[in-house]
Amino acid sequence: MDRLQGSMEALSALQITEDMKGLDTQSKSLLQYAEVLAVILRDTIAEYKGYSWKEVAEFIEVDSITSTMEVSPGRTNTKIRSDATEYHNLNEKTSLFDLAFRARNPQISTEDIQINLHIDVEPQKTYDVGYPIEKRGMYYLARRLSSQLSLALNVTDYNRLSKCYSIWICRDDIPKEDQYSISVYEMVNTKNTAPNTVSKENYDLMTLVVIKLGNTVYNGDEEDEGYELLRFLNTIMYPHKDDFMDTVSEYIDFSDNEALHKEVIHVSTIEQIKYEGMREELTAELTEELRKEGIQALILDNLEEEIPKERTLVKLEKYFNLTEEKAKQYYEKFTSGEQNIISV
Secondary structure (H helix, E strand, O other): OOEEOOOOOHHHHHHHHHHHHOOOOHHHHOOHHHHHHHHHOOOOHHHHHHOOOOHHHHHHOOHHOOOOEEEEEOOOEEEEOOOOOOOOEOOEEEOOEEEEEEEOOOOOOOOOOOOEHHHHHHHEEEOOOOHHHHHHHHHHHHHHHOOOOOOOOOOOOHOOOOOOOEEEEEEEEOOOOHEEEEEEEOOOOOOOOOOOOOOOOOOEEEEEEEEEEEOOOOOOOOOOOOOHHHHHHHHOOOOOOOOHHHHOOOEEOOOOHHHHHHHHHHHHHHHHHHHHHHHHHHHHHHHHHHHHHHHHHHHHHHHHOOOOEEEEHHHHHHHHHOOOOHHHHHHHHOOOOOOOOOOO
């Protein structure tokens, strides 16, 4: 297996994600790393079929992952500083891309000209949200496609339009018969009465991929289509398992760098201690750091799910043994957008 080289930042995100049992905020944080995205993209994007994970990772424009563009009706390509692409419109609820970025299209790029794919990845805690996820995915694709034409140009140049992918990873509330499946929706030419046909690359500009997980246990066989991808996603989306780092290390190699290797061993030790019921034996420094990260993750997750403040405060007191006053301080700190963490 052609493993990817892992970074210290990705390892840190994996460590926190594993400890926090797959909260949405932590899952999204983990997905921002090229070595993690490469595993997902290779088996979901047709243009990357036949490439190795390492090659796909090199196609990703890493800088575009954290520097995204606002997509607004009548005001496209306005730069913002954020980890997501945001839509604004009068009387329209603000929507966010969870993770938007660009990656090289090797099929039509040349040495002199690079053509990019425009991709967004949307991890979802539940598939059952009260409306078809597929409709929302197509809406996101349409907005991403339209955002490529800048109003700053005097002439609208449709030759500039590049293909868009929207990849949705749904974790829970999946019908049993649909669990661990991959669905692809794309533009197709269904009828021609003329003798000539148009090249597919000129109209197939939007592809929606919906990945449905649905169970903490994945029993797929190695011969199954999408096995490597589904096994990887099962691991990172349901991370509270004994073999979490062992499985991830089959895809991402942390051994080349001595510091990374030591950190992996440290993470594995954390898992062993935790599952033997000896969590209190962790060093005070590490426990405190994980605790702070956990408090922040829980607050952000509850905000995204629009859970009332009172319920969030109760969770903070229960899960982190906080006083009511400390819970309120943390809540106000993170909901006000400040990043400094109050010492517990």
